[in-house]
Amino acid sequence: MQKKSLDVWVGMFVLLGAAALLFLALKAGNMSSFSFNPTYQVTGKFDNIGGLKPQAPVKSAGVVVGRVADIRFDDKTFQANVILNLDSSFQFPKDSSLKILTSGLLGEQYIGISPGGDVKNLANGDKISSTQSAVVLEDLISQFLYSKAADSGGNNNNGSNNGSSSGGK
């Protein structure tokens, strides 16, 4: 029965595995942005959250300052209630605003937080009232078509009114 020598090799084996796992987690994964920092919660109501998912980043000036904790539906106001966990080391004024943005043209959606000018800062449990919903492609297209139709409709009207009045320009 080899007593000591096998144990050493087994220990090295396990250590190697742990090192590999650590390498994968740190170098290959997003562990470095995995923070165990304390956070505080704020909520914001949106008409449309688009493709926003929990764990999506909250960015200010392009830097990650928090994560989306939960997304709920409020059936009294028929709006989406988004709960954010913001990193406690970053303070934002009470009148900051939230916008749902897309990274790249067809990428993942995230929340951008733009600071306001208030002296007092957001505290745990505060609500952010100034929010801008996600841009939904279908609404954009129908808006475009509507404005196009309105333009050509206005030109027709002006053309047919030319004879009757010269005002209104």
Next chain:
Amino acid sequence: MSNLVEIRNLKFAYGERPILSDLQMDFPRGKVVAVMGGSGSGKTTILRLIGGLLTAQAGSITIDGTVVDTHDTDGLYKLRRRMGVLFQNGALFTDLSVFDNVAFPIREHSDLPESLIRDMVLMKLQAVGLRNAAYLKPTEVSGGMARRVALARAIALDPQLIMYDEPFAGLDPISMGVTANLIRNLNDALGSTSILVSHDVDESFSIADYVYFLSSGKIVAQGTPDEMRASTDPYVKQFVNAEADGPVPFHYPGKSLADDLGIGEKVRAAL
């Protein structure tokens, strides 16, 4: 109770094939009992039934008053700690040395310190004459020596019951004599009871106190070795005198030779 092991009304079959039927056997304390018979007569099966490796369909086996119940694992293991078994090919653990093989049962069943275990193992190996081979591997010793190591392992815990499965098979005459003497002397020294399954008549008769003859799962004769030598039973006579043909046929049963060669009709007509 004068019998250590008692077998009553034992019936055993492998699926549809009956091996043992209505077996009654007694193994008195302190004696060496030989169970003999041709190959396939069911001798090894009896050992396995006593040890609880097989479960009988009917009947009972009692060891020192306790019934062998294969469904009661704890009870079975308790019984096994008082048994030592020598398997036909030694069945040594090939990844352990001779020393570790003999030490195995001691280490598993007791918390004795290594120094005490070392002394015990060396004494057991001394009893079988292999103390100086203690640190060899099983693959480095001859077959006969491996058998002796297995014997040392079987008696490591000074068992009450020792069972030998064909201990003489494949040994040279010197080893055979040595093994036979060991079996007898150890039995007497430890005060144990030994059950010897073998088909070697000379060696077994020289050390056994009582003999059972088995054929096709039934006891055909029993008695002391002297009684067996004087017996007029045809089966016993064939066995003891090593005759080619008798109650145990030479030819495998089936068609006659004439029928196989296609001339069976002619032969029967001529007779």
Next chain:
Amino acid sequence: MINAIGSLGYSLRMWLTNLGYATRMFVRMLGLSFGLLRRPRLITDQIHFIGNYSLVIIAVSGLFVGFVLGLQGYYTLNKYGSEQALGLLVALSLTRELGPVVTALLFAGRAGTSLTAEIGLMKAGEQLAAMEMMAVNPLQRVIAPRFWAGVISMPILAAIFSAVGVVGGYIVGVRMIGVDEGAFWSQMQGGVDVVKDVMNGVLKSVVFGFAVTFIALFQGYESQPTPEGVSRATTRTVVIASLTVLGLDFLLTALMFN
């Protein structure tokens, strides 16, 4: 025709009986494992035979798989102008799928067959019966340590495979082909989630460890004690374990990555 149905029914019954028997043995072995905690050396010795001895084949395979991923990944991504995402492609392929699955398949071939053969030969040489007669339960003393050693070794080996593969992909992609080093790592770090990808991969390899190791041990335990019997048992280990790994992989992927 009737005969065919009859034999099919018979085969099905045999298969179900085997499955039930295997499950009962598995549960019994798990119950006996608590007694092993007093003798951890039994397990660590087996980790050496099962894990350490597999290290070389796993690491070298991981390296070559990484090389190929780097090469093939580059050619394909280049068509869409996305070769910067090579690091992401290599890392995700490895941590999510190739690491656990290929490691499990190699493990079944290397360690699985040696376990099956060892147990089968121990059974043939009556070593297991001898142990039973010495009132030592071979399920606890021989089978369980090897099982837990396999379960522990598998995720370690899979992690090493994935890590070495990423390095292999780096060597081919960045050093040999010339993909931008910064983009390689940063895209990877941005896209590989520690919990969803790395941890799920580890979880997969643990499940595979359970399956492959037990299949190998069971086949050895139930093998016929003859040369053909042991040979057939090792074949069955590789076939059954490989198919089980692939089947489980599909199930786990569906469960995890939804």
